[in-house]
Amino acid sequence: MWDPRELQHRVKEVGADLRSVPYFMRKRGVLCLRLGPVDFRAANALKQELLARGGDAVVHGGAIAGTVYRTRVILMGTPGQLRSLQEKLAHMPYFGLEEVRSGLKAALDNLDISNWEVPLPGGRVLSLGRITKVMGIINLTPDSFFPGSRHQGPDGALETAERMLSQGAHVLDLGAESTRPGSDPVSPEEELTRMLPPLRAIRREFPEAVISVDTYRSATARACAAEGADMVNDISGLSFDPEMARTVADSGCALVLMHIKGRPKDMQQNPTYRDLLGEISDFFEHQMDLAERGGIPRDRIILDPGIGFGKTYQHNLEILRQLEAFSTHGRPILIGASRKSTVGIATDSKDPEDRLEGTLAITSLCAMRGIALVRVHDVEENVKTIKMIEAVKEAGL
Structure with a gap:
């Protein structure tokens, strides 16, 4: 979980309005997944879909108005909210959201892994x-x-x-x-x-x-x-x-x-x-x-x-x-x-x-x-x- 300094740094890094930090602070006790630059329309869609599920997304301040073409995104939500988003994205094959869905699914699947049996030579692990x-x-x-x-x-x-x-x-x-x-x-x-x-x-x-x-x-x-x-x-x-x-x-x-x-x-x-x-x-x-x-x-x-x-x-x-x-x-x-x-x-x-x-x-x-x-x-x-x-x-x- 990000502390206040980390959250402020990340919000600034994305380019969002720093006045939003107190608002995002209330939601920092959830998973925060960073995405590389995506189409601003995809970013807006991700934000709206997560808001509808009780989560949120940090995007560049110019994404809403379309004054930036691409923006980094921080997805913020519980595992359940993010899984629900992943399922919804399967029906949104535009703006590069299919790639986002694939990456989100892989990340969430991997987060569930906490034990490994690493194979070694001779059949040992x-x-x-x-x-x-x-x-x-x-x-x-x-x-x-x-x-x-x-x-x-x-x-x-x-x-x-x-x-x-x-x-x-x-x-x-x-x-x-x-x-x-x-x-x-x-x-x-x-x-x-x-x-x-x-x-x-x-x-x-x-x-x-x-x-x-x-x-x-x-x-x-x-x-x-x-x-x-x-x-x-x-x-x-x-x-x-x-x-x-x-x-x-x-x-x-x-x-x-x-x-x-x-x-x-x-x-x-x-x-x-x-x-x-x-x-x-x-x-x-x-x-x-x-x-x-x-x-x-x-x-x-x-x-x-x-x-x-x-x-x-x-x-x-x-x-x-x-x-x-x-x-x-x-x-x-x-x-x-x-x-x-x-x-x-x-x-x-x-x-x-x-x-x-x-x-x-x-x-x-x-x-x-x-x-x-x-x-x-x-x-x-x-x-x-x-x-x-x-x-x-x-x-x-």
Whole structure:
């Protein structure tokens, strides 16, 4: 539910009269779905149909008079009111309303999904959705931004994996190349040299563990899948390597499809967005379509909005404040904010070593909002935080 500042910002963004904010405030405790620019006649029809059902729509102030040709729209209504609107739009095949109806139906259908069975190789599944689950980070690099997460060689990685699994980690995420802002890529050969021995050791010792590999290279993903990896965590969301979709499809691995703007070397050089949440959502839809064309069914995809990857501090906070914006895609959401600079700025903690409390606050937020998976350095502390939140959520039920 949008707070007053958020609602005023969105009303202004649409171009509506700001004097309408107090009126819309009375209706903010309902679903608010944003549409891209539509024909002004469609916008007027949507507003009238929702008003007739007890809902409303925010449109540009010039839409009624027709002084603007297209306008963004915020649909405001209960699920029942919006379902009724969707049904009525089936009888209104004009002004682009059929496309609106299709998108509205998909969004409402997806909002009803809260549990997922993500297929993994070998017939196993990763169950997500009832409670927030934890992905533990195992960095096989000498230069990751948080020194406490660096584990070089199979022995160190194996020890960390054992500890994380005993503490309640549901997924282990192995990464052999630092993708911190400003980092340079390593060679494909070096990535595999770092990745494969620990992967083999962990798979051998923990055959039932769910193992993810953090890579954007199809060759690395292919080699890791052959050694028992269950999931590919691609920070590029299939945008860096044109062979990645087919590789993941052939492997049977699940896919974490992350949003990024730019590349790690330059992604924090003044990233800008016209519509942050809308652009991330458009990226997800486009890349999921690409994944499906490459042979990856949507039920194997997890979405990650990419905290810190081509986003400013304010961008990251907006994503965290509006986590529900991505639920219309119908896929589980992963949030990876552990000890990142956003936590450091918010808590005045320059050293990543001092960012645990801020990270736990974000994990609490994610658990309250029903986020499926959090990617963290400190498994035990985050698992306990989620248990506390779940206890509060379940109290009296």
